[in-house]
Amino acid sequence: MKMYRYLDPEGEVRFAVGEAGKLLRAEGDPYRGLVPTGDEARVAELLAPIVPTAVVGIGLNYRKHAEEGGARIPQHPVVFMKLPGAIQDPNKPIVLPRTLRSDKVDYECELAVVVGTACKNVSVDEALSHVLGYTCANDVSARDWQIEWGGSQWSRGKTFDTFLPMGPCLVTTDDIPDPSGLQIRTELNGQTMQDWTTADMIFSVAEIVSFLSGSTTLEAGTVILTGTPHGVGMARTPPVWLRAGDTVAIEIERIGRLENRVVEEETSAS
Numbered sequence: 001m002k003m004y005r006y007l008d009p010e011g012e013v014r015f016a017v018g019e020a021g022k023l024l025r026a027e028g029d030p031y032r033g034l035v036p037t038g039d040e041a042r043v044a045e046l047l048a049p050i051v052p053t054a055v056v057g058i059g060l061n062y063r064k065h066a067e068e069g070g071a072r073i074p075q076h077p078v079v080f081m082k083l084p085g086a087i088q089d090p091n092k093p094i095v096l097p098r099t100l101r102s103d104k105v106d107y108e109c110e111l112a113v114v115v116g117t118a119c120k121n122v123s124v125d126e127a128l129s130h131v132l133g134y135t136c137a138n139d140v141s142a143r144d145w146q147i148e149w150g151g152s153q154w155s156r157g158k159t160f161d162t163f164l165p166m167g168p169c170l171v172t173t174d175d176i177p178d179p180s181g182l183q184i185r186t187e188l189n190g191q192t193m194q195d196w197t198t199a200d201m202i203f204s205v206a207e208i209v210s211f212l213s214g215s216t217t218l219e220a221g222t223v224i225l226t227g228t229p230h231g232v233g234m235a236r237t238p239p240v241w242l243r244a245g246d247t248v249a250i251e252i253e254r255i256g257r258l259e260n261r262v263v264e265e266e267t268s269a270s
Helices: 063-068 124-130 143-148 154-158 205-212
Strands: 002-007 013-019 022-029 033-040 045-047 054-059 078-082 094-096 109-115 131-138 164-172 183-188 191-197 222-225 247-252 256-264
Touching: 002 022, 013 033, 045 164, 054 154, 078 154, 109 183, 109 205, 109 247, 124 131, 124 205, 131 247, 131 256, 143 154, 164 256, 205 222
Parallel strands: 054 222, 094 256
Antiparallel strands: 002 013, 002 045, 002 164, 013 022, 022 033, 054 078, 109 131, 109 222, 131 164, 183 191, 183 247, 247 256
């Protein structure tokens, strides 16, 4: 099932199910269940599919991406955090930081996992039973803050406002029981920059959920970013950084297309 979160013309946050061309308003919530009402959804604005309780990222989780950066294959998943305030809605702008300035902002297409039921110390075999579903994400990253100035503390470069667009919908696990072979790609101004498959993940979704739940409770609503394939702007010659006026789109097979334009942060005159 495809689940959407949206604003109606009166400004109320609602949920819908169906396909983008025909959405039915639904009652309930994603965790206890959504029931279609039979009424057509009046969508004024699409929102990110959920409001996360936490956002956990996994770095260097595609073999070819690790290779393009000259990194070793990690022994365990590489973990970083994003603030929930980094979430951005479909069709809303990615804002380039100008107060705490970055001129090396990069795109990263990622499969995002949404935890549906709280879990702790789950086995790999049990892990996917705690997943609600999947959505597209763009793990936007300020590489100068992430690598050059942050002392390899990734979170500073990855958690600026708007640095995590998500959407357009959440696809539940009954439609995607196995997320290990999905095509995933990035377009920048219509040009394909990343085009690969989740089969290249070093750690599978089940392995990631199991690892993160070790001695740690993952609450329902936790969003897990599962890494990006090769083709990021940082690894290109010359590097390709996001600029105001760009449009970046993330597509994942069986989920859909997430598109955001890029703007500069407005700063007050000194």
